[in-house]
Amino acid sequence: MTVTSTSTADHAPPTPRKPRRAGWHGLVYVLPALALVAVFFLVPLGMTVWMSLHDWPLLGNPRWIGLANYDRMWGDAGFWNAMRFTAHYTVVVTIGLLGVAMGLALMVQSQGRAIAFYRTIYFLPVVTGFASASLLWAWLSNVDAGLFSPAAQMLGMTDRRVNLLAHFDTAFWSVTVMVVWKMAGFYMVILMSGLQSIPSDYEEAARIDGASWFQRFRWITMPLIRQPFALALVLCVSGSMLAFDQFYIILNGGPRNQTVTAVYKIFNESFVSFRLGYGSALSVVLLVILMVLSAIQLCLLRDKGAAK
Amino acid sequence: MALQDIGNRQTAGVTLRRLHKSFGAVEVLKDISLTIEPGEFVVFVGPSGCGKSTLLRLIAGLEEVSAGDVFIGDTDVTEKDPSDRGIAMVFQTYALYPHLSVAQNMGFGLKAAGRPKPEIAQKVNDAAAVLQLTDYLDRKPGQLSGGQRQRVAIGRAIVRNPDVFLFDEPLSNLDAELRVGMRLEIARLHRELGITMIYVTHDQTEAMTLADKIVVLRAGRVEQVGAPADLYEDPDNMFVAGFIGSPAMNFFPAMMGNGGQIELGGSRIPAPVLSNPPAPGTPLTLGLRPERYQIRTDGPAPHGLTFQVEFTEYLGSSSYCYGTIGDGLACTLELPNGFRPRRHDVISLGLDSQNMRIFDQSGLRIR
Structure with a gap:
């Protein structure tokens, strides 16, 4: 066999080739997802905004009132109380949840059969529905038939049975503990995936460099799990801002309407007082607040050019 | 500036006495005894799975010894933390923190030790000048070439002013041309610093060109210890004779x-x-x-x-x-x-x- 050069044999310019295009068939693939987003998010969102510009009773014809529903919020003490309480709850529960989840993730990030067992145990409450967990907690907190109050008395922590749900502080912390118990496993999994993606070399290099456990956590671990942490934070904050079930089922907004959250307020306005237009306006405001908060969190936690 | 001007350097020998290491029921190192003189360049070489990296990690303190003793200088460091052994290590993957700049990577150990900022900056700048990294101090590791990352990893080790340098297959991620260049740099580093260096590789060419003394390992045992020429000319067994030299005997x-x-x-x-x-x-x-x-x-x-x-x-x-x-x-x-x-x-x-x-x-x- 012989091989010869063809460079002088063919002087014709090479045939230009068009780059391949994805074409319209790509759209077909995303169409189902687009349809779902349109039907279940965009259309309801548009309807909510439309309703918020009306006086929209349950029965009877809606009446266009422009921005009057939004204007009304300024003077609605119930709205401000709900927003204040929601913000307070969000801060407390986010700190508690992410703190506990981080601790659990650090404990169960290594491999092993026993570790897998603990991971499962910590994750189990996540698969319980919020309503079921709330009913369980309501029963556990019951002053007569529950467990917490008799247990506290038996252990000598109190001299008589205390109704945990009758006072704001104990009621608030009771619900917060329930939410942390129920949701910590979920955030543990997110943070654990981040921890497991950090090469062990970094930890070892830092150990040789003499960094303490806390220094390694602060200077190496936390910056390297920035993205999963941001995801956990956004999910946690938005989830807390939308809290409703637990306060409705366990506390029914009490004591003295002190635990009415933003969504609870929307529920009351829309489905108790049947002011659907005003309820829609509250929903739109809550959505805007959530979008702004999420954008701020993602900006603050954005990975600034750290190349792997 | 010369390398030996960076800090007050001292070096120490390393002695391993009857070292054993097991992972569960698997014994990966069996009765290793070895003396490494101060200032010596020793290469652990052997096929994959022979235990050479594990041996290095035992010296570094990253793995616990199952039995036996590790001495650095006259000090028994068997139970000591890695940071208290006076060692610095260059990893196969370089282990540069991706979110920190070159300067922050190099000064990490001094920062962790609570040294003042001007002192950290001075030492980092001195090491960077020697390693030709001055222009890259503000860059992140991801913006550097493989050779530059390798130099940063060495710089991070130099800044710590260790008694013993440990290298775990540091050139295996580089292309062939760069590997030769970095090999010369490491040889120069050893000549100018005069510090004890322990180097792990599976590449017998690296071992032959860099080492004062080669330790050939197989299946967790030392097969032979000696100067490169001694192992080449006077092997103790067929394994060493076949492993050292390319093409093989x-x-x-x-x-x-x-x-x-x-x-x-x-x-x-x-x-x-x-x-x-x-x-x-x-x-x-x-x-x-x-x-x-x-x-x-x-x-x-x-x-x-x-x-x-x-x-x-x-x-x-x-x-x-x-x-x-x-x-x-x-x-x-x-x-x-x-x-x-x-x-x-x-x-x-x-x-x-x-x-x-x-x-x-x-x-x-x-x-």
């Missing part, structure tokens, strides 16, 4: 004959002088390096030994020829310059008995 099954001769593939060739020669009829293995044959073009082979050419590798400055001798025994030859045999050519070979290495059936050298 040729091994042929042979038998001790009468009258101080060895029977090899139908030929009878004079045996080397042995202090304890095996009895006639004893099976043995004859080892010959590819460059230690004489290619006879002026007549028939003196002992009737011929080589049939299968194919030839031309490498520019040298050529290797692969083929068979005797009754089809695989053999590699290094060819003299200008000699280009063709496939199926038959070459007459001459052998100098001083170049033969004789091994018994268990693979141990017969001297």
Whole structure:
């Protein structure tokens, strides 16, 4: 066999080739997802905004009132109380949840059969529905038939049975503990995936460099799990801002309407007082607040050019 | 600025006494005893899974010793934390923190030790100047080439002013050309710093070119310790003889004959002088390096030994020829310059008995 050069044999310019295009068939693939987003998010969102510009009773014809529903919020003490309480709850529960989840993730990030067992145990409450967990907690907190109050008395922590749900502080912390118990496993999994993606070399290099456990956590671990942490934070904050079930089922907004959250307020306005237009306006405001908060969190936690 | 000006350098030897390491039921290091003199460049070499990286990690304190002692200088460091051993380590992956700049990476150890910022900056700048990293101090590791990352990893180690440097396959992620360049840099670093360096590699070329002393490991045991030339010329066993040198030593099954001769593939060739020669009829293995044959073009082979050419590798400055001798025994030859045999050519070979290495059936050298 012989091989010869063809460079002088063919002087014709090479045939230009068009780059391949994805074409319209790509759209077909995303169409189902687009349809779902349109039907279940965009259309309801548009309807909510439309309703918020009306006086929209349950029965009877809606009446266009422009921005009057939004204007009304300024003077609605119930709205401000709900927003204040929601913000307070969000801060407390986010700190508690992410703190506990981080601790659990650090404990169960290594491999092993026993570790897998603990991971499962910590994750189990996540698969319980919020309503079921709330009913369980309501029963556990019951002053007569529950467990917490008799247990506290038996252990000598109190001299008589205390109704945990009758006072704001104990009621608030009771619900917060329930939410942390129920949701910590979920955030543990997110943070654990981040921890497991950090090469062990970094930890070892830092150990040789003499960094303490806390220094390694602060200077190496936390910056390297920035993205999963941001995801956990956004999910946690938005989830807390939308809290409703637990306060409705366990506390029914009490004591003295002190635990009415933003969504609870929307529920009351829309489905108790049947002011659907005003309820829609509250929903739109809550959505805007959530979008702004999420954008701020993602900006603050954005990975600034750290190349792997 | 010269390297030795960075900090007040001192160095220490390393002594390993009867070191064992097990992971569960698997014993990966078995009774390792070794003395590394202060300022020595020692290379642990061996095939994958031989335990060389584990041995380095035991010295670093990244793994716990199952039994035995590790001394750095006169201090027993077996139970000490890695940071208290006076060591610095360069990892195979460099282990540079991706979110920190080059300067922050290099100064990380000093920052963790709570040193003042001006002192950290001074030491980082000095090391960066020596390693030609001054222009890259503000960059992130992801913005550097492989060679630059390697230099940052070395710089991070230098800034810590260690007694002992540990390298865990530091060049294996680099391309061939860069590997040669970095090898020279590490050799220069050792010459100028004079610090004890322990280097792990599976590449025997790196081991031969860098080491004052090579430790050859196999299956968790030390096979031989010695200077590169000693291991090449005077291996203790077939494993070392075959592992050190490229292309590898040729091994042929042979038998001790009468009258101080060895029977090899139908030929009878004079045996080397042995202090304890095996009895006639004893099976043995004859080892010959590819460059230690004489290619006879002026007549028939003196002992009737011929080589049939299968194919030839031309490498520019040298050529290797692969083929068979005797009754089809695989053999590699290094060819003299200008000699280009063709496939199926038959070459007459001459052998100098001083170049033969004789091994018994268990693979141990017969001297």
